[in-house]
Amino acid sequence: MLNYISAELYKVRRRKSTWALLALLLGLESLYILLFAHGECYELLNAFVTTLTLGLPMALLLSALVCSDMGRSGTLKNELSAGLPRSRIYLGKLLSALIVALIALALVVGLCLAAGGLLFRHSDPAQDRAALAVVGYCLAAALPLWVGGLGLAQMLFFLVPSPGAAESLYFVWFVFLDWMASLITWNAQGPLAQAAAALQSLLLSWTFGQLEGVLTRELLAHSWLVGLGWLAVTSSVGVWVFRRRELR
Numbered sequence: 001m002l003n004y005i006s007a008e009l010y011k012v013r014r015r016k017s018t019w020a021l022l023a024l025l026l027g028l029e030s031l032y033i034l035l036f037a038h039g040e041c042y043e044l045l046n047a048f049v050t051t052l053t054l055g056l057p058m059a060l061l062l063s064a065l066v067c068s069d070m071g072r073s074g075t076l077k078n079e080l081s082a083g084l085p086r087s088r089i090y091l092g093k094l095l096s097a098l099i100v101a102l103i104a105l106a107l108v109v110g111l112c113l114a115a116g117g118l119l120f121r122h123s124d125p126a127q128d129r130a131a132l133a134v135v136g137y138c139l140a141a142a143l144p145l146w147v148g149g150l151g152l153a154q155m156l157f158f159l160v161p162s163p164g165a166a167e168s169l170y171f172v173w174f175v176f177l178d179w180m181a182s183l184i185t186w187n188a189q190g191p192l193a194q195a196a197a198a199l200q201s202l203l204l205s206w207t208f209g210q211l212e213g214v215l216t217r218e219l220l221a222h223s224w225l226v227g228l229g230w231l232a233v234t235s236s237v238g239v240w241v242f243r244r245r246e247l248r
Contacts, residue, residue, distance in 0.1 A: 001092055004084070008096035012065050021061060022104065029108055033115045055105075055142055056205060059149035060170050062104060066097045067157035086243050094154050094235065101150055109139065138211050141220050144227025145204050151231035152204075155238035174205050202226055 012018050113135075153170055160166035200206050207226050210219055 001088060001095075004088060004092040005096050005099070008066055008093060009099060012096065012100055015065060018065050018100075021065070022107070025058075025104065025108065026111060029111055033112065055146040056149045056174065056208070057171070058104070059101065059146050060153045060167060062101045063097045063150055063153035063157060064163065064167065065100060066093050067154060067163075087239050090154075090158060090239050090242050091235070094151065097150055097154060098147065101146065105143075105146070134215065137215050137220065141211055141215075141223040142208065144224045144231075145207055146227070148204050148227035148230030148234075151234040151238075155234040158238050158242050174203075202229070204230060 113132075152173070153166075156166040156170055157163065160169060201222075204226065207223055211223075
């Protein structure tokens with residue numbers, strides 16, 4: 001497995017799209033930081049929390065660096081013809097995408113915190129410490145949700161033959177589920193409304209929205225349960241279907 005992951009990471013490093021995406025991501029973040037360069041450090045850090053939901057589309061883009069060319073280049077056929085187990089291929093690509101995502105997360109958060117430490121005013125150390133605590137909490141709660149989104153993206157890339165269709169379905173999935181659950185919750189009554197509210201609480205995007213409210217240990221635990229639950233379910237479905245899929 002380690003050799004497979006190492007080979008996948010080598011391919012990711014060699015792709016121009018990897019460096020283009022990284023440059024775009026850090027460039028946009030630098031622009032974001034400059035927009036808040038007039039305020040206190042804690043203002044930047046608190047504003048950063050509201051951007052956490054960007055992790056869901058980023059999970060798709062980072063997964064695409066590993067999975068999007070599987071069909072076009074015949075990678076899967078070559079790997080299967082070499083005798084690699086399908087579960088190793090699936091989980092190896094998932095772990096590779098996770099490593100890429102963690103590296104990207106470290107760069108993004110590191111740049112933001114470095115900018116907050118060097119470029120912004122620090123007139124109230126207590127407020128800065130409080131802001132850092134908020135960011136630390138939100139990152140701890142957001143990380144499993146990002147991982148859940150990564151698991152969903154990986155499953156779609158393996159189940160849907162067209163990478164473009166898989167990417168479109170990823171976004172439709174979140175919009176449709178959120179819209180349907182919210183619509184039923186707002187308009188229904190009784191057991192139907194309760195069922196819709198329960199479904200909504202299990203959505204990755206809905207859980208992200210709760211990070212802008214009161215931060216509690218219960219919310220942190222809920223985030224980990226939801227994120228790891230999505231990862232476990234999508235990975236199980238992905239491996240099960242991939243083992244039975246006929247490649248053409």
